[in-house]
Amino acid sequence: MGAQAAGPLVVGVDSSTQSTKALVVDAVTGAVIARGQAPHTVSGGAGKESDPRQWWQALGEALAQCGDAARQASAVSVGGQQHGLVTLDAAGAPVRPAMLWNDVRPAPQSERLIAERGGAAAWADRVGSVPGPAFTVAKWAWLKANEPASAAATAAVRLPHDYLTERLTGEAVTDRGDASGTSWWASSTESYDAEILAHIGLDPALLPRVALPGEAAGTVHAGHLPLPKGALVAAGTGDNMAAALGLGLRPGRPVLSLGTSGTVYAVSTHRPADPTGTVAGFADARGDWLPLACTLNCTLAVDRVAALLGRDRESVEDGGEVVMLPFLDGERTPNLPGASGLVHGLRHDTTGGQLLQAAYDGAVFTLLQALDRVLDADAAPDAPLLLIGGGARGRAWRETVRRLSGRPVVVPEARELVALGAAAQAAGLLLEEDPAAVARRWETARGAEYEARPRDEAAWERLTATLVDGAPLLRR
Numbered sequence: 001m002g003a004q005a006a007g008p009l010v011v012g013v014d015s016s017t018q019s020t021k022a023l024v025v026d027a028v029t030g031a032v033i034a035r036g037q038a039p040h041t042v043s044g045g046a047g048k049e050s051d052p053r054q055w056w057q058a059l060g061e062a063l064a065q066c067g068d069a070a071r072q073a074s075a076v077s078v079g080g081q082q083h084g085l086v087t088l089d090a091a092g093a094p095v096r097p098a099m100l101w102n103d104v105r106p107a108p109q110s111e112r113l114i115a116e117r118g119g120a121a122a123w124a125d126r127v128g129s130v131p132g133p134a135f136t137v138a139k140w141a142w143l144k145a146n147e148p149a150s151a152a153a154t155a156a157v158r159l160p161h162d163y164l165t166e167r168l169t170g171e172a173v174t175d176r177g178d179a180s181g182t183s184w185w186a187s188s189t190e191s192y193d194a195e196i197l198a199h200i201g202l203d204p205a206l207l208p209r210v211a212l213p214g215e216a217a218g219t220v221h222a223g224h225l226p227l228p229k230g231a232l233v234a235a236g237t238g239d240n241m242a243a244a245l246g247l248g249l250r251p252g253r254p255v256l257s258l259g260t261s262g263t264v265y266a267v268s269t270h271r272p273a274d275p276t277g278t279v280a281g282f283a284d285a286r287g288d289w290l291p292l293a294c295t296l297n298c299t300l301a302v303d304r305v306a307a308l309l310g311r312d313r314e315s316v317e318d319g320g321e322v323v324m325l326p327f328l329d330g331e332r333t334p335n336l337p338g339a340s341g342l343v344h345g346l347r348h349d350t351t352g353g354q355l356l357q358a359a360y361d362g363a364v365f366t367l368l369q370a371l372d373r374v375l376d377a378d379a380a381p382d383a384p385l386l387l388i389g390g391g392a393r394g395r396a397w398r399e400t401v402r403r404l405s406g407r408p409v410v411v412p413e414a415r416e417l418v419a420l421g422a423a424a425q426a427a428g429l430l431l432e433e434d435p436a437a438v439a440r441r442w443e444t445a446r447g448a449e450y451e452a453r454p455r456d457e458a459a460w461e462r463l464t465a466t467l468v469d470g471a472p473l474l475r476r
């Protein structure tokens with residue numbers, strides 16, 4: 001147990017790629033009273049899949065670690081990894097494992113869908129995003145083409161967070177934030193797009209209701225989790241939208257998140273529609289927008305390079321001119337689903353530490369390249385970057401971001417911003433307040449500030465040139 005509670009308790013959940021994290025939080029002060037975490041298994045190889053039942057089990061374990069505090073909660077909310085395709089049969093059991101956001105097998109379906117419905121600009125204009133392989137629409141098309149029996153047996157389609165919300169409440173409910181990562185929810189109309197659903201042969205009756213911002217999904221109905229029956233359950237949202245809530249973000253404040261995925265985003269008052277597909281035009285959980293770019297290769301890729309080199313993740317070294325594009329899983333930003341890692345400029349005197357630093361540089365470069373596209377007129381050009389996610393705890397990550405961005409960086413003290421954002425959503429529901437205002441009251445964005453350093457232009461140019469010159473290899 002952590003601090004003593006002064007107000008009612010709320011639970012915030014982050015069901016992300018690698019694990020479920022649960023926080024019990026004082027709704028008035030934001031003090032974290034208890035926390036728990038339990039791991040998930042992700043399949044290796046070409047496909048990335050997880051069993052949704054394991055997320056539910058992990059949720060139970062993480063809540064159990066919170067002890068009595070979870071049993072006293074008045075409201076709960078679940079933030080979850082975006083885009084995952086959860087297919088359930090008529091009894092609510094998974095037809096097959098969920099296909100995750102980082103599963104690049106639907107690349108051919110993504111290309112076909114873009115071409116069949118007027119090209120990239122038409123998609124961006126209509127739904128807000130160009131549907132790359134990450135988007136749920138491409139995953140459903142892959143399932144129809146490759147496993148028609150599984151598609152035919154599907155009686156309900158869910159995203160990870162609303163699968164868990166439904167198991168908690170018995171209600172089929174999602175929210176605009178996570179729905180905007182499907183590409184069958186259109187940002188231009190803020191509703192499911194009947195024409196796109198007809199095009200991919202998905203019956204709208206299989207989808208959950210989209211709750212309005214601030215609306216409840218229901219109450220806890222299942223007795224088998226350590227949560228009080230009847231506690232309020234908020235609609236929940238995608239993990240990046242939850243982190244935006246958790247930081248109490250105002251429009252124009254840039255965030256860089258270093259986790260299983262790398263993401264850069266900012267809240268915007270303008271509906272995004274990037275025809276290049278670099279920026280996903282997500283909705284946020286409140287009624288604004290969340291333009292975001294996401295990479296597939298972030299902390300796991302750099303940790304893998306460190307392991308290959310037999311080095312601790314912090315033992316980087318300056319100098320040399322070696323460049324690495326650590327696209328171990330293919331890449332989403334830039335859209336190179338078939339790519340693998342590329343090293344250029346290796347010399348006899350290149351050290352292991354320099355090679356590891358090159359992996360950090362490559363991972364951070366791809367995110368920062370997308371940042372300029374993410375930021376719009378709402379953003380001040382020199383606004384400090386909020387650095388979050390597991391990687392934000394690492395010195396090598398932080399110093400790489402400072403050296404390649406040329407911006408000041410703030411690392412919030414609060415660690416679990418997705419779970420905190422879900423907790424703020426639950427508190428907002430309970431106290432009838434704006435969840436972002438709740439998070440600002442909790443001062444979740446407070447943290448150590450690091451001043452801007454001049455950008456390392458030479459490294460930036462080497463990375464840009466390697467990406468351009470390496471294109472034929474990366475596109476294979």
Ligand SMILES: Nc1ncnc2c1ncn2[C@@H]1O[C@H](COP(=O)(O)OP(=O)(O)O)[C@@H](O)[C@H]1O
Pocket residue numbers: 016017018019258259260261299300303313389390391392393394395397
């Ligand atoms: N102290 C640390 N320094 C650097 N990286 C860290 C540290 N602690 C955790 N990480 C990295 O954070 C990653 C997990 O980040 P997290 O944001 O929790 O993941 P997820 O995106 O699945 O929620 C791990 O893959 C690990 O590489």
Ligand SMILES: O=C(CO)[C@@H](O)[C@H](O)COP(=O)(O)O
Pocket residue numbers: 016017018080081082083101134181238239240259260261262263280294
């Ligand atoms: O696909 C995206 C964003 O579009 C990812 O950010 C996922 O939402 C997975 O998040 P993490 O497990 O890294 O938190």
